[in-house]
Amino acid sequence: MADLGAILDDLAAQGQEVDDLVAGLSDAQWRQPTPAAGWTIAHQVGHLAWTDAQSLTAASSPDDFSSALEHLVARGSAYVDEVAEEWAGLPREELMRTWRAGRGALAEALAAVPAGTKLPWFGPPMSAASMATARIMETWAHGQDIADALGVPLRPGDRLWHVARIGVRTRDFAFLANSLAPPGEEFRVELAAPGGGTWTFGPGDAANRVTGSAVDFCLLVTQRRHRDDTDLVADGDSAREWLGIAQAFAGPPGSGRMAGQFS
Numbered sequence: 001m002a003d004l005g006a007i008l009d010d011l012a013a014q015g016q017e018v019d020d021l022v023a024g025l026s027d028a029q030w031r032q033p034t035p036a037a038g039w040t041i042a043h044q045v046g047h048l049a050w051t052d053a054q055s056l057t058a059a060s061s062p063d064d065f066s067s068a069l070e071h072l073v074a075r076g077s078a079y080v081d082e083v084a085e086e087w088a089g090l091p092r093e094e095l096m097r098t099w100r101a102g103r104g105a106l107a108e109a110l111a112a113v114p115a116g117t118k119l120p121w122f123g124p125p126m127s128a129a130s131m132a133t134a135r136i137m138e139t140w141a142h143g144q145d146i147a148d149a150l151g152v153p154l155r156p157g158d159r160l161w162h163v164a165r166i167g168v169r170t171r172d173f174a175f176l177a178n179s180l181a182p183p184g185e186e187f188r189v190e191l192a193a194p195g196g197g198t199w200t201f202g203p204g205d206a207a208n209r210v211t212g213s214a215v216d217f218c219l220l221v222t223q224r225r226h227r228d229d230t231d232l233v234a235d236g237d238s239a240r241e242w243l244g245i246a247q248a249f250a251g252p253p254g255s256g257r258m259a260g261q262f263s
Contacts, residue, residue, distance in 0.1 A: 046087025123250035167221030208236030
């Protein structure tokens with residue numbers, strides 16, 4: 001079983017890494033565009049603060065979350081961009097205070113969720129451990145957008161394993177989101193970990209295989225890099241198809257990034 005405490009520690013560390021990226025920015029940098037079309041660094045932080053707040057509601061008051069979700073869906077498919085715009089308009093210090101307080105409150109709420117409880121979300125319901133893992137994935141992905149905008153690297157470490165695992169586990173979702181039938185067999189995924197060693201997923205004798213660096217795999221499944229700008233190698237028709245549609249986050253198929261955008 002997943003160690004929720006350890007996952008929450010990794011979530012706190014990931015949030016702090018992104019916090020450190022933005023804490024000392026100038027006003028001009030705060031409004032600097034990121035690779036996500038129409039989103040500045042303020043939008044990225046606003047989105048993280050808002051989704052943390054949604055996660056907190058899901059963990060502490062599931063009925064309220066379900067009601068709020070109905071209202072969001074009624075706004076139409078652009079509500080994510082609209083909400084990011086609203087939160088980006090908050091004064092910077094207010095938004096930072098809100099984000100920091102929300103991260104702490106969310107960790108406490110997830111730690112208190114009874115074992116076996118499934119929490120509502122924009123996608124399928126999930127356990128507290130899965131929600132914490134999803135928050136690591138999203139915090140890392142939006143932190144990558146901020147890092148790309150600033151021209152600085154993130155520091156990939158062992159907690160990137162959570163993102164890689166979600167990327168593997170959402171394989172079937174990616175096919176379904178693109179109106180494709182998921183493959184009937186498991187894939188083998190072998191990734192060179194940032195600190196050395198190899199992370200492996202799936203049976204060793206699988207016909208369809210993906211190999212490469214864990215960082216590039218995580219960039220691909222969060223759609224922060226085009227597949228042509230990674231070192232990933234796919235063996236098997238289904239594995240090659242997957243690399244073109246992989247998506248670790250809930251929602252409709254994303255547009256991803258253009259080939260050569262970061263060369």
